[in-house]
Amino acid sequence: MTGKIFAIGDIHGCAAKLESLLNRLPFERGHDVLVFLGDYLDRGPDVKGVLDQLCQLRTDGVRIVPLMGNHEYLLLEYHRSGDQALLPYLRRLGLENTLESYGGASLAALASLNFMPPEHRDFLLSLLPYWETEKYIFVHAGLRHGQPLAGQDISDLCEVREPFLSEERDYGKRVIFGHTPFATPLLTPFRTGIDTGAVYGSLLTAVELPGLRFHHAA
Numbered sequence: 001m002t003g004k005i006f007a008i009g010d011i012h013g014c015a016a017k018l019e020s021l022l023n024r025l026p027f028e029r030g031h032d033v034l035v036f037l038g039d040y041l042d043r044g045p046d047v048k049g050v051l052d053q054l055c056q057l058r059t060d061g062v063r064i065v066p067l068m069g070n071h072e073y074l075l076l077e078y079h080r081s082g083d084q085a086l087l088p089y090l091r092r093l094g095l096e097n098t099l100e101s102y103g104g105a106s107l108a109a110l111a112s113l114n115f116m117p118p119e120h121r122d123f124l125l126s127l128l129p130y131w132e133t134e135k136y137i138f139v140h141a142g143l144r145h146g147q148p149l150a151g152q153d154i155s156d157l158c159e160v161r162e163p164f165l166s167e168e169r170d171y172g173k174r175v176i177f178g179h180t181p182f183a184t185p186l187l188t189p190f191r192t193g194i195d196t197g198a199v200y201g202s203l204l205t206a207v208e209l210p211g212l213r214f215h216h217a218a
Contacts, residue, residue: 003032003063005209007138009178010037010069012199013044013097018053021204021217029062035131037178037194038069038140038158042094044199047101051120058123068127069140070158070179075110076124082111129157136209137171141179145169176207185214 006025011018027034034057040050057064068076071093078086087107099105105115113121131138132149139157142164143149161180170190178195185205186193192212198204203216 003028005033005035005133005136006206006215007035007037007176007194007209008206009194009196009204010039010181010198011044011050011204012039012042012071012094013047013050013101014198014204015044015046015049015053017198017204017217018050021206021215022053022057024215024217025206025208029060031063033063033065035065035138035176036067037138037176038067038127039071039178039195040066040069041071041075041098043097044094045097045101047098048120049101051116051123055119055123065131065138066123066127067131067138067140068129068154068158072124072127073154073158075113076127079111079113129154132173135173136176137173138176140177142177143171143175145171176209187212 004027006027008021036054041047054066074086074090074093078090099115102115109115130149137149141158142160144152144156144160165180168188168190175191177191177193180193181195181197182193185196185207192207194205194207196203196205203218206215208215
């Protein structure tokens with residue numbers, strides 16, 4: 001590919017920050033790519049507003065690559081299985097904020113996802129576990145070293161922290177990830193972490209590739 005890539009970290013319902021960041025990014029529509037690293041749902045005030053914006057980008061012809069975060073992964077697991085044992089985990093992740101964003105939907109509507117408009121359900125069901133280019137691997141949480149990318153467990157891709165965070169390993173390409181919040185973007189020889197805790201009152205961050213230039217919105 002010849003255009004730039006802009007990867008955006010964990011949004012968590014921070015629709016206003018997302019709008020501000022998108023307005024700041026110097027991307028060329030139809031030429032550059034926006035990669036979203038997952039965790040659109042939960043904790044923040046306007047999950048519906050976030051998904052509205054992401055769906056509108058597709059409608060407008062912007063090239064986007066939305067990845068699955070652990071929050072979407074668990075919700076979709078519940079959607080597929082109906083396993084009631086997942087509900088306590090979903091609640092700890094901030095599920096109530098998501099339901100409230102859709103008008104206070106009840107837990108009874110959760111398994112079917114019918115509290116969302118069809119385009120939002122379709123968006124969630126289209127999320128990718130990772131995206132790979134010639135120079136980069138984009139993933140929500142991280143990787144297991146020594147395992148081929150196509151053989152990585154999706155729960156690791158969405159949820160892993162250790163030993164990925166503490167071990168400086170060469171994965172063959174720079175890994176761009178979110179999931180673990182840092183006060184400022186993490187930049188090491190082989191990894192770039194861009195979750196900077198937007199939902200906790202800090203910045204929403206994007207990284208521009210190539211060049212490793214960071215963009216932020218408060």
